Amino acid sequence: xxxxxxxASQTAGRALTHDIVIVGGGLVGASLGxxxxxxxxRYGWRVAVIESSPLTKQxxxxxxxxxxxxxxxxxxxxxxxRFQQLGVWEAMRxxxxxxxxxxxxxxxRLGATRLSADELGVEALGHVIPNAWMGRVLHxxxxxxxxxxxxxxxxxxxxxxxxxxxxxxxxxxxxxxGLTVLADGGRSGLKEQLGIGSRRESYEQTALIAHVGxxxxxxxxxxxxxxxxxxxxxxPLPGQAMELIWTHPSGSxxxxxxxxxxxxxxxxxxxxxxxxxxxxxxxxRHAYPLSLVTAEEPVRPGLAVLGNAAHALHPVAGQxxxxxxxxxxxxxxxxxxxxxxxLPLGDMSTLQAFExxxxxxxxxxxxxxxxxxxxxxxxxxxxxxARAAGLIGLNLVGPLRRSLARRAMGLER
Numbered sequence: 001x002x003x004x005x006x007x008a009s010q011t012a013g014r015a016l017t018h019d020i021v022i023v024g025g026g027l028v029g030a031s032l033g034x035x036x037x038x039x040x041x042r043y044g045w046r047v048a049v050i051e052s053s054p055l056t057k058q059x060x061x062x063x064x065x066x067x068x069x070x071x072x073x074x075x076x077x078x079x080x081x082r083f084q085q086l087g088v089w090e091a092m093r094x095x096x097x098x099x100x101x102x103x104x105x106x107x108x109r110l111g112a113t114r115l116s117a118d119e120l121g122v123e124a125l126g127h128v129i130p131n132a133w134m135g136r137v138l139h140x141x142x143x144x145x146x147x148x149x150x151x152x153x154x155x156x157x158x159x160x161x162x163x164x165x166x167x168x169x170x171x172x173x174x175x176x177x178g179l180t181v182l183a184d185g186g187r188s189g190l191k192e193q194l195g196i197g198s199r200r201e202s203y204e205q206t207a208l209i210a211h212v213g214x215x216x217x218x219x220x221x222x223x224x225x226x227x228x229x230x231x232x233x234x235x236p237l238p239g240q241a242m243e244l245i246w247t248h249p250s251g252s253x254x255x256x257x258x259x260x261x262x263x264x265x266x267x268x269x270x271x272x273x274x275x276x277x278x279x280x281x282x283x284x285r286h287a288y289p290l291s292l293v294t295a296e297e298p299v300r301p302g303l304a305v306l307g308n309a310a311h312a313l314h315p316v317a318g319q320x321x322x323x324x325x326x327x328x329x330x331x332x333x334x335x336x337x338x339x340x341x342x343l344p345l346g347d348m349s350t351l352q353a354f355e356x357x358x359x360x361x362x363x364x365x366x367x368x369x370x371x372x373x374x375x376x377x378x379x380x381x382x383x384x385x386a387r388a389a390g391l392i393g394l395n396l397v398g399p400l401r402r403s404l405a406r407r408a409m410g411l412e413r
Contacts, residue, residue: 017046017175017176017177018046018047018048018148018175018176018177018178019045019046019047019177019178019179019345020036020045020046020047020048020177020178020179020180020181020345021047021048021049021050021165021167021175021177021179021180021181022047022048022049022050022181022183023050023155023158023167023180023181023182023183023184023190024050024051024182024183024184024185024307024309025049025050025051025053025055025139025142025149025151026051026135026183026184026185026307027073027131027134027135027138027307027321027324028183028306028307028308028321028324028325028327028328029049029051029181029183029184029306029307030049030135030138030139030142031086031138031325031328032181032183032306032328032331032332033047033049033138033142033145033147034086034087034088034138034141034142034145035085035086035328035329035332036332037086037087037141037145039332039335039336039339040145040146040147043339045345046148047147047148048147048148048149048150048175048177049142049147049148049149049150049151050150050151050153050154050155050167050169051149051150051151051152051153052151052152052153052154052184053151053152054151054152055139055149055151055152060136060139060140060143064095064133064136066095066130066133066238067130067132068211068241068283069210069211069283069284070130070131070132070133070211071130071131071132071209071243071286072128072129072130072131072235072237072243073128073129073131073134073318073321074099074126074127074128074222074235074318074322075092075096075126075127075128075129075134075321075322076125076126076318076319076322077122077123077124077125077126077127078322078326079126079321079322079325080092080093080124080126080127082325082326082329085329086141087141088137088138088141091137091140092127092129092133092134092137093127094133095129095130095133095238096127096128096129097127097128097129097220097235097236097237097238098117098123098124098126098127098220098236099117099124099125099126099127099128099220099221099222099235099236100116100117100118100124100125100219100220100221101114101115101116101117101125101219101220101221101222102114102115102125102221102222102223102224103221103222103223103224103275104223104224104225105223105224105225105226106225106226106227124220125222126222126318128222128235128236128237128243150169150171150173152171153169153170153171153173154169154170155167155168155169155170155184155190156168156169156170157193158180158190158193158194160194160300160301160302160303161176163178163302163344163346164176164177164178164179164180164302164346165177165180165302165303167180177302177346178302178344178345178346179302179303179304179335179345179346180302180303180304180346181303181304181305181306181331182303182304182305182306182309183306183307183309184309185307185308185309186198186293186308186309186312190309191295191305191309194300194303196295196296196297196300196305197295197296197297198293198294198295198296199292199293199294199296200291200292200293201291201292201293202250202289202290202291203290203291203292203314204249204250205230205247205248205249205250205289205290205314206247206248206249206250206251206253206287206288206289206290207245207246207247207248207287207288207290207315208244208245208246208247208248208253208256208257208285208286208287209243209244209245209246209285209286209287209288210243210244210282210283210284210285210286211237211241211242211243211244211282211283212234212241212242212243212244212265212268212279212280212281212282212283213240213241213279213280213281213282214240214241214242214276214277214278214279214280215240215276215277215278215279215280216240216276216277217240218234218236218240218242218276219236220236221236222234222235222236223272223275223276225272225273227271229247229248229249229252229271230246230247230248230249231247232244232245232246232247232271232272233245233315233318234272234276235318240280242276244268244282245315246268246271247290247315250289253287254287256285257285257287261281261282264282264285265279265280265281265282268282290314290315291312292312292313292314292366292370293311293312294310294311294362294366295309295310295311298310298355298358299348299351299352299354299355300348300351301346301347301348301351302346303346303351304331304351304354306324306327306328306331307321307324307327308320308324310324310327311323311324311362311366313365313366313369313370314369314370319365319368319369323361323362323365326358326361327358330354330357330358330361331354334350334351334353334354334357335350337350337353338350
């Protein structure tokens with residue numbers, strides 16, 4: 001990585017021509033770089049990655065020191081299969097905690113649905129992996145590829161030109177690219193610079209996220225618990241620890257952020273119950289406002305938008321990154337089909353075919369996650385009883401429950 005940084009600095013101020021430029025070297029952008037590896041070798045594509053956060057060879061090779069507070073993501077089994085295709089899963093699973101069962105319930109109601117890996121004949125329903133570890137594994141793989149890195153660097157100007165886009169970088173480089181992929185999250189401003197709007201619908205909720213210690217082994221069980229305030233989830237982590245995602249009506253989370261550890265754990269115990277025993281500690285608390293956001297133009301000639309730059313979902317179903325990774329794989333497949341048809345990279349017909357496939361998958365996931373939030377957020381008379389009956393019925397109807405599980409695992413769209 002250090003050599004790539006030196007190479008980038010030597011080219012500063014000179015106009016460069018690339019086939020593909022990936023803006024953002026986070027989990028989505030790094031996954032795209034890894035997925036492009038076979039095509040880079042096959043077609044000789046010149047690919048650059050632009051990442052604003054410093055990455056050094058030393059940081060990738062130093063001993064891994066997991067932090068109790070490190071953010072983690074739930075990776076569906078389908079995503080594990082895709083990481084296997086990229087050649088990174090064996091390293092990823094070194095720090096992965098498998099999800100063996102999922103327990104879905106509503107606070108104060110008897111109904112519950114249970115999903116089991118054994119019932120579906122799979123090793124796990126999914127895995128919980130520290131984001132920092134996923135990033136390290138992906139960047140180690142990228143360091144083996146003939147990619148050009150501009151790191152740390154930001155895109156200061158992104159301008160449409162004939163057959164692509166021109167990028168002016170903070171390191172002084174001038175780049176023209178046949179295809180530019182925005183994978184830089186939802187707050188970079190590049191979409192707005194290009195006039196790409198987003199549809200935004202606030203849930204009027206804020207997610208409080210923290211790691212908590214529990215008094216008894218979690219045995220690989222993930223919990224989804226719907227409460228009067230909003231949904232909460234507990235994901236299994238190594239040892240007797242779990243990641244807590246606790247949604248609150250916006251503004252009400254501030255009081256809990258300010259609580260002492262003892263008072264916070266008491267309130268958490270009261271809200272969740274004792275299915276995981278006692279809550280014994282809580283790490284650093286983070287708060288994130290929640291909205292449903294979708295880019296109005298995920299593709300343009302010479303441009304594709306991926307990951308949080310394309311869509312932001314409610315975390316209730318844990319589908320955000322899994323949806324993004326499917327987008328990565330679909331884009332690479334579309335680009336290869338375009339190459340076979342002898343179309344230039346960034347050709348609009350190629351990108352429209354990609355977006356047609358993505359739009360259906362995205363709509364299904366949004367319908368699923370958004371529907372859960374709204375269903376369990378309503379409190380009309382008799383509706384709580386209907387939800388409880390539905391959870392009991394879903395638990396009793398094996399085929400329907402298994403279909404739900406396979407969709408959540410990313411094995412069906």
